[in-house]
Amino acid sequence: MINNLSSSTFDSHIQYDVCIIGTGPAGISIAKNFLSTDYRVIMLESGGMTPEAKYQELNKGENSGPNFLDLVSSRLRVFGGNSSIWAGKCVPFKEHEFTKKEFIPLSGWPISFNDLKNYYKEASKILGISFERFYRKTYSKETFHGISYKEFDRKDSFLSGFAIQTSSYENRNLGEKFKNKLKQSQNIEVLLQATVTKINLKEKGKISTVSVSDLDGNKSTINSKLFVLACGALENSRLLLSSNSLSKLGIGNNSNFVGKCFMSHPGINKVAEIFKFRSKGCISKTQFSNDYEYQFESNNYEIFKNKMLRHGLVISPYEGMSHFSTFYNGKILRETSKLLKHSSLQDMYRKRVCRLSGQYDYDVIDLGVAIEQPPLKENYITILEKKDALGLPIINVHWASLSEIERRTVFKSIEILAKELGATGVGRVKITKELIEGGSFKFNDPVNHHIGTTRMSNSSETGVVDKNCKVFGVSNLFIAGSSVFPTSSVVNPTFTIIALSIRLSDFLMATLRKNNKKL
Amino acid sequence: MKINRRTFFISGLASTIGLFYFNKKIFYSDIQLFFDNFENLIPLNDFRIIRIKPNFSQQELFHRIKNTGIQESILFFEKLIKNEYQHDKLVYMGNWIVSETEYQLLKIKIDYD
Numbered sequence: 001m002i003n004n005l006s007s008s009t010f011d012s013h014i015q016y017d018v019c020i021i022g023t024g025p026a027g028i029s030i031a032k033n034f035l036s037t038d039y040r041v042i043m044l045e046s047g048g049m050t051p052e053a054k055y056q057e058l059n060k061g062e063n064s065g066p067n068f069l070d071l072v073s074s075r076l077r078v079f080g081g082n083s084s085i086w087a088g089k090c091v092p093f094k095e096h097e098f099t100k101k102e103f104i105p106l107s108g109w110p111i112s113f114n115d116l117k118n119y120y121k122e123a124s125k126i127l128g129i130s131f132e133r134f135y136r137k138t139y140s141k142e143t144f145h146g147i148s149y150k151e152f153d154r155k156d157s158f159l160s161g162f163a164i165q166t167s168s169y170e171n172r173n174l175g176e177k178f179k180n181k182l183k184q185s186q187n188i189e190v191l192l193q194a195t196v197t198k199i200n201l202k203e204k205g206k207i208s209t210v211s212v213s214d215l216d217g218n219k220s221t222i223n224s225k226l227f228v229l230a231c232g233a234l235e236n237s238r239l240l241l242s243s244n245s246l247s248k249l250g251i252g253n254n255s256n257f258v259g260k261c262f263m264s265h266p267g268i269n270k271v272a273e274i275f276k277f278r279s280k281g282c283i284s285k286t287q288f289s290n291d292y293e294y295q296f297e298s299n300n301y302e303i304f305k306n307k308m309l310r311h312g313l314v315i316s317p318y319e320g321m322s323h324f325s326t327f328y329n330g331k332i333l334r335e336t337s338k339l340l341k342h343s344s345l346q347d348m349y350r351k352r353v354c355r356l357s358g359q360y361d362y363d364v365i366d367l368g369v370a371i372e373q374p375p376l377k378e379n380y381i382t383i384l385e386k387k388d389a390l391g392l393p394i395i396n397v398h399w400a401s402l403s404e405i406e407r408r409t410v411f412k413s414i415e416i417l418a419k420e421l422g423a424t425g426v427g428r429v430k431i432t433k434e435l436i437e438g439g440s441f442k443f444n445d446p447v448n449h450h451i452g453t454t455r456m457s458n459s460s461e462t463g464v465v466d467k468n469c470k471v472f473g474v475s476n477l478f479i480a481g482s483s484v485f486p487t488s489s490v491v492n493p494t495f496t497i498i499a500l501s502i503r504l505s506d507f508l509m510a511t512l513r514k515n516n517k518k519l
Numbered sequence: 520m521k522i523n524r525r526t527f528f529i530s531g532l533a534s535t536i537g538l539f540y541f542n543k544k545i546f547y548s549d550i551q552l553f554f555d556n557f558e559n560l561i562p563l564n565d566f567r568i569i570r571i572k573p574n575f576s577q578q579e580l581f582h583r584i585k586n587t588g589i590q591e592s593i594l595f596f597e598k599l600i601k602n603e604y605q606h607d608k609l610v611y612m613g614n615w616i617v618s619e620t621e622y623q624l625l626k627i628k629i630d631y632d
Contacts, residue, residue, distance in 0.1 A: 275560040418616035422604025
């Protein structure tokens with residue numbers, strides 16, 4: 001059933017089994033597993049069924065670092081959360097990302113890829129994609145924007161790739177997809193316009209209730225056996241930090257890691273131009289389906305050898321001025337004759353035919369690099385004195401400049417691509433002048449992926465939650481979402497968020513079963 | 520026919536100069552043809568002098584072209600350059616990432632542009 005906090009049918013005296021704070025991809029993936037079970041579940045959503053400006057205002061915060069993060073529009077306070085606005089791009093993490101890398105401090109997950117593999121499969125079903133398709137080698141032979149992946153599919157290649165599948169809007173909009181099931185559910189209740197303002201911790205390291213409010217002054221408390229924070233990396237840490245009546249540092253923050261190690265996927269666009277040798281043929285747009293992409297990165301050997309982070313080499317058609325100016329720099333008349341000499345009539349005819357038939361035929365391609373961010377304490381979220389309309393302290397995001405390893409990753413990845421293009425005879429790479437001079441190391445492609453801030457770890461000394469996403473030192477508080485990722489990878493996080501959330505729901509179910517037996 | 524000493528010397532000198540000029544012209548044409556057919560994406564006005572140890576001279580390029588022909592030389596250099604990319608023998612020339620041999624060829628090409 002779906003209620004508003006102000007609704008007369010809402011009964012605040014119910015003792016729930018699970019209280020899920022947040023109705024985004026993480027929250028819904030957990031709730032879905034509890035559908036038609038004997039457990040009573042409540043989902044708390046700050047917004048309503050449709051986005052409203054007054055609830056979006058609660059996202060307001062400040063930025064103190066050199067890099068700006070749009071805190072208001074990068075997340076939605078609405079039923080379904082960001083599932084209605086995410087692009088649906090799904091990629092599983094690679095196996096090596098779960099292991100510790102000596103050159104990345106604080107790297108390594110307390111779980112392995114195999115712990116998550118079956119949950120990735122379940123997430124694939126929810127999102128209407130195929131898990132096996134990620135590993136189908138034949139797809140690496142596809143082409144895109146005039147670069148043939150077939151060329152790089154060789155024994156000595158410096159590159160590897162990863163497949164990106166796009167979940168359809170119907171499948172990825174989890175709010176809309178599960179709305180009716182949740183509405184009809186007898187055991188799951190969705191409470192809208194119920195913003196959690198405080199997590200109430202008992203002295204014994206147990207959460208007793210959470211306080212909720214709406215913007216019309218209605219207030220209540222929710223009782224539950226287990227609580228799950230699933231409201232994004234910024235709000236998860238905000239609630240833990242601001243629930244500080246028992247401990248000044250907030251909840252789960254004995255080692256001072258709550259809010260720390262914020263990560264995203266900074267993209268640096270137009271870092272280089274790829275100049276291709278003679279096109280060998282037209283590249284049909286239809287060769288690439290809408291639900292599938294393939295992206296390059298340096299292979300694992302190069303990543304470890306060069307001590308790099310994961311990255312994606314993003315290629316797109318050249319958007320700059322005509323490259324003739326780059327090529328000939330004022331010698332147009334003299335050089336045009338050379339150009340004509342070198343371009344056979346047949347080649348010119350082919351290009352014309354390609355363009356007329358709406359196919360790709362690019363000789364110059366823009367290159368962008370998206371990178372993984374390492375978990376650094378220099379990137380953090382804190383709470384400020386200033387409060388929002390519900391009395392909750394607003395957050396400050398401090399997103400520092402690119403670190404040395406991030407800079408190295410950008411440079412090395414371009415160099416490695418240049419090696420591959422040269423070794424295969426596909427083309428040459430020209431790095432932008434600004435990048436060489438250090439000026440382009442600004443994030444010019446902001447991605448709204450909020451990661452870290454309540455990191456998972458084997459030890460409470462280096463993290464906030466354990467391998468089961470339970471907050472250290474609190475027996476009944478769990479965290480779902482990308483805030484628990486110890487490292488960020490370079491791929492879109494939602495697929496892993498959903499897989500981890502399904503895994504968490506299994507654990508919650510097992511915990512409830514175990515507790516019931518004890519009673 | 521009587522050839523006096525002056526005529527003999529003048530004809531000898533003219534023949535030598537002619538032969539030298541003709542020969543040079545063959546070289547010149549060959550190397551121009553080589554560069555006309557050797558596909559290169561890096562514009563010469565982006566060329567920057569950098570300090571790397573030359574791995575072949577202009578003279579060696581002449582000889583290779585003369586001995587093996589233009590097409591064979593192109594194939595040879597293409598292979599060599601690909602190999603250098605594979606084995607990390609790269610240099611930054613301004614904003615371009617090029618192989619060492621590719622750089623040498625560009626350096627020579629400037630004289631024939």
